[in-house]
Amino acid sequence: MSKQLTVHQASVLLFVVICSSKLMMLPSLISYQSANDAWLVFLLSFVIDFLFSLLMIFIIEKVDDNLFIFLKKRIGKVLTIIIAILISLLFVLKCTQFIGENYVMFDEKMYIEMNKPMFLLAIAFFIVYLGSRNLNSIGRTMEILIYVVGFSIVLSFIISFNAANLENLFPFLNYGVKNIVKNSFNHCFWFGDFLIMLFFVGNVKKEKHMHKKLVKSYLLSILVVMTIVVVFICVFSKTAPMHRTCILDIAELEPRLLSEGRFNWIVDFIFPIVSVFLVGLYSYCAIHSIQFCIKDFVKSNKTISVLIFLFFLAAAVILFRFNYNFFYDFLINIASYYCFVIQYLLSFAIFLISINYKTKLKGEVV
Amino acid sequence: MTKKILKSKIMIVILIILSIFVPLTINNVKQTDKRTVAIAVGIDKEDDNYLISTQIIVPEASSTFNGNIRVYSARGENILDAIENLSVHMGKVAGFSNVSAIVFGKDMAKEGIAKTLDFFLRSKRLNDNATLITTNKKAYDLLQSVAKIDNSFSYSINALARLNQESSLGATATIESFLNDYYSGTNASLVGQIRQVQDDEEGISANNSMQSSADGSTTANASVQSEQDKNNVVSNSGYTSLFVNGKEEIVITPDQMKGFNVFLGISKRGVITLKGISDELYKNADVAVSIKNKIITEQLGYKNGIPRITYNINYTVQVEQIRQNGVNQIILDGSKDYVTKAVKEKLITEIKRYAADSINLSKQYNADVFKAQEAFYKYTKKEWNNYLSKLTDKSQAYQNIEFFLNLKISGTF
Numbered sequence: 177m178s179k180q181l182t183v184h185q186a187s188v189l190l191f192v193v194i195c196s197s198k199l200m201m202l203p204s205l206i207s208y209q210s211a212n213d214a215w216l217v218f219l220l221s222f223v224i225d226f227l228f229s230l231l232m233i234f235i236i237e238k239v240d241d242n243l244f245i246f247l248k249k250r251i252g253k254v255l256t257i258i259i260a261i262l263i264s265l266l267f268v269l270k271c272t273q274f275i276g277e278n279y280v281m282f283d284e285k286m287y288i289e290m291n292k293p294m295f296l297l298a299i300a301f302f303i304v305y306l307g308s309r310n311l312n313s314i315g316r317t318m319e320i321l322i323y324v325v326g327f328s329i330v331l332s333f334i335i336s337f338n339a340a341n342l343e344n345l346f347p348f349l350n351y352g353v354k355n356i357v358k359n360s361f362n363h364c365f366w367f368g369d370f371l372i373m374l375f376f377v378g379n380v381k382k383e384k385h386m387h388k389k390l391v392k393s394y395l396l397s398i399l400v401v402m403t404i405v406v407v408f409i410c411v412f413s414k415t416a417p418m419h420r421t422c423i424l425d426i427a428e429l430e431p432r433l434l435s436e437g438r439f440n441w442i443v444d445f446i447f448p449i450v451s452v453f454l455v456g457l458y459s460y461c462a463i464h465s466i467q468f469c470i471k472d473f474v475k476s477n478k479t480i481s482v483l484i485f486l487f488f489l490a491a492a493v494i495l496f497r498f499n500y501n502f503f504y505d506f507l508i509n510i511a512s513y514y515c516f517v518i519q520y521l522l523s524f525a526i527f528l529i530s531i532n533y534k535t536k537l538k539g540e541v542v
Numbered sequence: 543m544t545k546k547i548l549k550s551k552i553m554i555v556i557l558i559i560l561s562i563f564v565p566l567t568i569n570n571v572k573q574t575d576k577r578t579v580a581i582a583v584g585i586d587k588e589d590d591n592y593l594i595s596t597q598i599i600v601p602e603a604s605s606t607f608n609g610n611i612r613v614y615s616a617r618g619e620n621i622l623d624a625i626e627n628l629s630v631h632m633g634k635v636a637g638f639s640n641v642s643a644i645v646f647g648k649d650m651a652k653e654g655i656a657k658t659l660d661f662f663l664r665s666k667r668l669n670d671n672a673t674l675i676t677t678n679k680k681a682y683d684l685l686q687s688v689a690k691i692d693n694s695f696s697y698s699i700n701a702l703a704r705l706n707q708e709s710s711l712g713a714t715a716t717i718e719s720f721l722n723d724y725y726s727g728t729n730a731s732l733v734g735q736i737r738q739v740q741d742d743e744e745g746i747s748a749n750n751s752m753q754s755s756a757d758g759s760t761t762a763n764a765s766v767q768s769e770q771d772k773n774n775v776v777s778n779s780g781y782t783s784l785f786v787n788g789k790e791e792i793v794i795t796p797d798q799m800k801g802f803n804v805f806l807g808i809s810k811r812g813v814i815t816l817k818g819i820s821d822e823l824y825k826n827a828d829v830a831v832s833i834k835n836k837i838i839t840e841q842l843g844y845k846n847g848i849p850r851i852t853y854n855i856n857y858t859v860q861v862e863q864i865r866q867n868g869v870n871q872i873i874l875d876g877s878k879d880y881v882t883k884a885v886k887e888k889l890i891t892e893i894k895r896y897a898a899d900s901i902n903l904s905k906q907y908n909a910d911v912f913k914a915q916e917a918f919y920k921y922t923k924k925e926w927n928n929y930l931s932k933l934t935d936k937s938q939a940y941q942n943i944e945f946f947l948n949l950k951i952s953g954t955f
Contacts, residue, residue: 294566301559305552346920414725415670415718418663428669 183383185315187393188322194369194397195325196450199423200277202366205504208417210359213350215405221337222398223368225357226358228520229394229432229528232373234386239532242378244468250529259464259507259522266371266518267462268485273365273493274455275299276500281361281421281448290497299455303489304482306456307463309520311379325450328443329400329423333407335439337425340410353437361516362508368519370394374526375461452465459485577637582688582754583668584615584681585658586647591617593647594624595682596636597689611689615682620656625667644717645681645736646674654726656788659717670718676735676783676790684738688773712780712799713806726916728940730909732802735781735793738774772803786909794903801900804893804947805853805912810836813862814892822883827871829885830863834954842918844925847932849918850944859889860954881953890949901945910940918943 181189198218207214215539227372239246275296283290306314373390380386408422411429419425424447427440467481474480496503547553584595587862597929616631618624629635644657644662655674664674677684714721723731780796788870794802803809819827835858843850861880864871904911918926930936 294563298559301555305555343920347923412722414722415663417671418721425670429671475673513819 177311178383179312179363180379181312181315181376182381183386185312185319186373186380187389188318189457190369190372190390190393191317191397191400192318192322192325192450193372193454194394194399195329196447196454197274197366197369198401198492199404200281200447200451201422202363203405203422204417204420206359206363207409207412209362210355211350211416211443212345212409212413213348213356214359214416215402215409216349216356216364218402218405220356220360221364222402223518225367225370226398228368228392228523229373230391231369231523232370232376233433235392235527235530236373236376236380236390237382237387238533239377243374243526244465245532247379247526247529250533253327257469260468262372262518262522263374264462264469264485265488266464266515267458267465268488268492269464269507269515270365271303272496272503273488273507274451274458275489275493276503278448278451278455280500281424281444284421285399285424285444285448290465297492299452300489302452302456303459306453306461307485308478308482309318309460311375311460314453314460321450321453323367324446328427328446329404331439332423332427332443333404336407336411336429339411339429340407342410344410344413345406362512363390364512364519365507365515368515368523371519371523372457372461374523375464421447459489462488551561557779562566571930576635578632578634580636580638580641582645582685583609583638583645583672584645584647584685585621585650585655586681587649591619592624592650593617593623593680593682594621594628595685596628596638596641598632599684606810613682613685613689616774621661638662641668641672642798643673643675644668645684646733647674647681647891648676648678650681651676651733651783651785651790654787654789655785657723659721663717663721669715669848669905672717674715674717674720674733676733676793677738678793679738683774684736684776685775687738697828712778712796713782713802717823720785723913724910725858726913726921728910728913728915729787730904730907730911731785732794732799732911733783733785733790734778737777737779737781737784739777740775748851784903784907784909791907791909792903797896798900798903801896801898802904802911804855804897804900805838807836807838814889816885816888819882819884819888823878823880823882824864824884825866827864829861829880831859831881831889832862834860835860840917842922844922844929845944847925847929847930848942848944849914849926850946851912851914851917852946852948854950856950856952857889857893858952858954860883879953881951886951886953889951893949894947897947899946905941908937908940914945915940915945 203214203218209491210217244256244260247259278299279290279292281294341411384457404423404426405487408419409416411426412419424440424444427443463478463481463485464486467477470484471477472481491504496506547557555674578596579599581599584593584599586593586595591838593615594617595613598612598614600612601822614632615943616624616627618627625636631641641682644659648701650658654791659674663670675684712734720731720733723729780799782794782796782799782802784792784794800812800814803812811831814833815829816829816831819829837856839854840854841854842850859881910916918929930939933939933942
């Protein structure tokens with residue numbers, strides 16, 4: 177069990193995942209449909225996510241086994257394999273989406289003509305490496321990255337806060353409650369970070385105050401994201417949808433800093449790099465789900481899992497013709513239903529299954 | 543050693559990455575050979591063509607301080623076409639991400655700039671903080687003139703524009719603020735104007751002998767004939783373009799801008815000269831009063847369904863100069879309160895006059911630069927919608943808004 181995450185690593189992992197996945201393109205995408213109410217869409221989604229995260233923490237505390245071992249014991253192998261396939265497909269889509277966002281950030285901010293196949297190849301190497309490592313390897317990396325992520329968030333906030341006009345939040349509920357609920361549902365794909373916590377089950381060393389630390393981490397990341405989103409809306413107002421890379425764009429507000437210091441480059445480099453690690457984490461989740469499905473049939477199941485994952489990833493990228501706009505349309509119009517079922521209904525079902533789980537057996541590591 | 547390396551998966555991955563990406567990387571041409579760094583852009587309209595001009599930093603040793611700045615320009619049927627032609631002229635791709643000033647020539651401003659800015663912002667060709675400037679002649683000529691004066695045009699322009707607004711003269715706008723106004727429904731913006739005038743007028747001469755050897759600015763592009771005269775002076779005196787629906791409607795004079803800036807919170811300083819003050823302290827005196835601070839609050843309300851906005855403004859002022867009976871009175875110590883009742887009354891009258899003129903002017907052009915409609919929508923959405931529903935022509939909503947001004951003057955030493 178030495179390859180388990182510490183509670184600190186798990187908390188850090190949660191923080192980085194939530195912050196980096198929400199502060200890239202999402203504020204712009206949501207504000208396109210909800211304008212100044214975008215922050216309310218975030219708030220609603222976060223409230224739901226937080227409640228679900230409490231359920232996940234309950235499962236982490238209660239279950240000692242790996243998620244799929246636990247499910248296998250409770251509902252049988254066939255159903256568990258089906259669940260693993262469903263989860264892995266969701267993570268393949270999440271990976272594709274973050275690769276897309278990462279590409280947009282590099283393409284817009286690094287200001288070079290990027291070769292898409294080469295970019296994907298570089299990401300693929302990264303995925304293969306991170307996806308086939310243990311969760312604690314990613315956890316250790318995040319323990320280092322959290323400092324630069326925290327620093328760049330603070331830097332963006334300092335640069336942009338002065339330009340934020342809180343009046344831009346008014347009027348509240350500009351497009352009504354229905355719009356907020358609809359957009360929260362449409363963009364549920366970007367939320368549901370508690371799903372990562374399913375992979376913490378049996379993979380986190382149980383320490384004192386585990387529950388408290390994980391809750392604190394979740395709440396802190398929500399607070400940070402909400403603050404930046406509010407600043408983003410207050411700063412850009414009507415032009416917010418045009419600013420596709422939230423955290424990077426708010427760091428470019430001060431013309432003097434742009435001309436003399438270019439502090440924004442710190443943020444410009446950190447977030448794309450962090451998002452690559454995020455892709456690595458999602459690929460870990462997908463690969464380990466696939467691995468569970470094939471481990472009884474294939475000897476070198478890890479390598480095959482990685483190859484299957486890469487195949488699906490390449491298929492998704494080719495299917496959407498390397499175009500983020502097509503993919504975005506698919507995500508909000510079709511994938512949101514699938515995502516809702518897996519993220520919320522399936523997670524809740526797993527919680528229900530875990531309620532009466534009493535036997536704490538030493539589980540095998542998948 | 544080789545065996546050890548080949549046994550390690552991570553080493554194999556690293557070797558594969560290196561063997562693919564290193565040859566690609568070392569064969570890449572360095573970016574500075576392919577791209578230029580523009581610090582200011584000028585856009586002019588000439589008949590059916592657009593003329594794009596850029597001030598480019600040339601990173602090389604120069605004997606003069608402004609020898610590193612060159613102005614290039616190119617024409618095209620549309621903005622993108624002109625940018626592409628500009629790249630062809632320069633032999634490099636025009637990189638605009640460091641641009642911090644965009645100058646629009648007279649004809650371009652009249653035709654409208656919103657779509658051009660929208661294009662720049664959406665295509666991510668510019669950063670959105672570039673200061674917008676109009677000029678009374680061609681933008682190309684202004685870039686040429688300024689390149690002779692200063693090699694950091696963008697910094698100077700930003701500084702000038704911002705100071706103007708703070709001191710109640712002129713206004714400043716960035717791409718971001720302009721487009722926010724444009725999309726807000728009020729559709730009106732104020733953009734500072736840098737004028738090109740003759741050398742007998744105020745301003746900075748563009749013909750300084752120290753900069754006469756600025757070869758880059760004069761030889762960079764032979765394809766454009768400069769209209770500027772040798773004694774061209776760049777003048778930033780507070781003239782401001784009023785844009786409605788993205789098009790320049792009128793150029794506001796510095797005096798008129800004083801009125802507009804009464805209502806705009808950012809302007810906190812300024813000088814007002816009061817003539818013919820007579821009381822116990824003054825005898826038919828001209829008193830120069832400087833505004834030291836201004837605190838402004840707004841109250842929104844409706845009377846008989848008609849929206850009314852009341853501005854409560856507290857000015858802190860100081861008497862700086864007194865001219866009495868043709869003689870300058872220079873002793874201004876702290877023993878007397880020079881901001882007398884007569885000064886306050888006269889000041890209130892003057893400010894109200896400026897303010898009324900600006901309101902009338904803004905209504906004449908249906909230019910809600912004070913964002914009154916937006917404020918009513920934000921804070922009194924229901925009443926505002928009721929008001930709009932009663933109007934036959936909603937575009938005239940601004941015309942009926944009633945403005946009230948409560949002024950309070952406090953003196954300081």
